[in-house]
Amino acid sequence: MVINGRTYDDEVEDRTLLSDFIRHQAGLTGTHVGCEHGVCGACTVQLDGEPVRSCLMLAVQADGRSLRTVEGLAGPDGELSVLQRAFTEHHALQCGFCTAGFLMTADALLRRRETGSISEAEIREELAGNLCRCTGYEGIVAAVRTAAQSPRH
């Protein structure tokens, strides 16, 4: 499979979860595993552009597909994206464990809605598949609003 533009060619057990492949075989540990039963969203990655829970997929299901993880969000020169910068400005992360999942969900939302504003209620609904225990979501919602109001690319 291709992750963040790089090809990973490896053998997996049939029972290996995609999340475990990403973390332990591809070595991309920025994607975190919070519940392994598809509720918390910490393991969210983008599969062919769509946010998915990598703990609910087997690695073999992603064979030949294109994935994007949190390590692929910054620009080629390493510059943080508008969304990433907004997370710091709005104190949208405390312990940081859920952050990668929120970034991948929010980034997909911003890409899907290339133009126009997104209401706070809509942002909250879109983010309701990701759990954060630290922030109370205020900073995360504010960060996504800020990013939505900025030029996207």
Add this chain to the structure above:
Amino acid sequence: MTTRLVGAPLTRREDARVLRGETRYVDDIVIPGAAQAAFVRSPHASAAIQSIAVPEPSEADGLLAVITGRELAGLRSFPVMEPRGAHVAAGEAHPVLPVDEVRYAGQPVAAVIARTRALAEDAAELVEVEYEARPAVLSPRASDLTLMRWSQRTGDVDAAFAAAAHVVTGRYALPRLVAAPMEARGAIARYDADADGLTVWCSAQDIHRSRAQLSHILGRDEGTIHLIVPDVGGAFGSKGVVAPEVAAIAAAAIRLGVPVRWTEDRLENLVGAYQGRGIEGDVALALAADGRMLALRARLWADLGGYLLTTTPIPPHTAATLITGVYDIPAADVEVTGARTHKVPTGPYRGAGRPDAAYMIERLVDRAARELDLDRIELRRRNLIRRFPHRTPTGLEYDSGDYERCLDLALELAGPDQPSRPLGADVARGTGFAMYVERAGGGFESARIQLRPGGRFLIDSSSSPHGQGHDITFAQIAAERLQTAPGAIELRFGDSASAPGGVGTFGSRSVAQAGSAVARAADAMVGEGARLAAHLLGLEAGAVRLTPAGFLGDGAALSWAEIADSAAAPDGHPPGGAPGPLQASARFESANVFSSGVHAAEVDIDPETGQLSVRRLVAVDDAGTLINPLLAHGQVIGGVVQALGECLVEEAVYDDDGQMRSGSFLDYSLLTAAEIPPIITGEVETPTPLNPLGAKGAGEGGAVGALPAVANAVTDALGGRHVEPPYTADKLWRALHGADDRPAVPEERR
């Protein structure tokens, strides 16, 4: 000109690393050759272990060992803290692995060590344990086994009750809760036999307590344990005691000579990690005809679970000592009994006794206002503590506060009181206010600071973060005193090889204790710098002063960079001075400081469905001087939302056999972004006189005040009927329609 950094809302510096995915949580750390542990857990809440049959180690199956309680017979059980004046049954401490009985479903019984996690889980299924199930005791009041007791009687309580114009009573209960940090627990243990050194990377709140607990359990000197706390994905109190599983893998790493990793999964965390709250009580207040509070009686029962972990006795003691709240009550008779039940042990969870106390006293005060037909705000005003320090009848000394200012600000932010509509209207609306006082700070922490080339500083703090933002906060504290930029200051945390002595990150104490140690160390560094600058400028030590441009004296200036260069030079120090880079260190210790606040809530209940809708929340908190208001605000909001979850959905539910029925995130719900009402915050800053910063603590207040505020609003909406949280539609509908066959007691009448 002095640079003001204290009070500046600076953003964090560790974020960029997290945002790029360059994290180092314990499961992100690669240790070549590390084996993995899986645990066999008790399916029974209470049972005798009759036999354990284990598979033989097998190279083909990648199975290295199965370790049971018998193999670990040489280990000690957990050390147990004894709150001042409390009786604690230390013989009931949690063992690493049990030998002949289990006392909660989910208790680890055997550690299975294999080459991979999947192989370890496969082999765990081959372990056969024969149990003889026993009846489970689940209610603390039904238990005849006391694990902890504390009581205090101050003043003539009986006389006060006998003479009182009014006596108001209430019976209250809070369910067990799960801390549920997004990163569950985990650790890696590696043993170096040649050096007899054990290295443990642990997802923990601090290095100090984790190391002390492992030292006690393993029976090895602290000096032989290198404890590293890497990035930690939240704790909320639940990582202040190492898991029994961590002690087990440490023992396994020593026995097997291979590094061993344990990564807890969510289902294990929900059933096996120590839980919070689980307390109930009967509380009575004696009042004079004018509403003055004369005396309080409280009998509390805490559901402590099957064993004592290190901090299990602390939250019930905290609840009991804070039970008089913000009120000037001269006499009190308070007793708390921590009972053994067949559930996972309890321990600190955000608030750790503080919300319990605030919930009981604030519900009772609202009830008193109803019964005395007094305005609930006015009744509070008549009884507020106004002089500090204030000694409570439970033995605490409140250092500072301005409770009335918090109350006035909360009233202003809440807006005009909207009268509750009568039942039967299209919606039942209620408003509620609650006040709280929070024990924060206390104990010691330390810091060491070193001047480095280019005028940069390295600070080793004894405290370590798990999301709070120690780094920029401490940099602000030090930079202001050193008259430099925060960017010149690097903080280092969480490694016992470099950290100075301390206690840990819990109880809203990091800024007050560890921040004050940083301030004192920075002050000492300024003294060292001035001494050297005076020497270099040929002046008396008192003739130089520090400015943003450096040390000034007699028209000359020396920057920190120049001081650093001189300190490195062989002859750079005055005679008798130690050569090498300038260093300073400080240890700071103080009594507890007391944060406080007033929260308000406005709620609607749909009479058709019983559905509760929290329309908005107001949170006014006084955490003393705020170092970084951006991060303090984050703490308040995060705490308020945890309290809101406690009000709306969170409850660790057990069936009659002691099986946890909320053992997944589908059953134990956490609130999502779509369920949060507007939260209006206000700050009052009453500095404490007990530390150089004036800072108290902001970590728990949000979680303390919002619970009783919502509870009072719900009771208001129900016309005085009391229901215990979580306020599910089922309970509220029954309360509204008088269909209570359960505890929704109509205890309040006008």
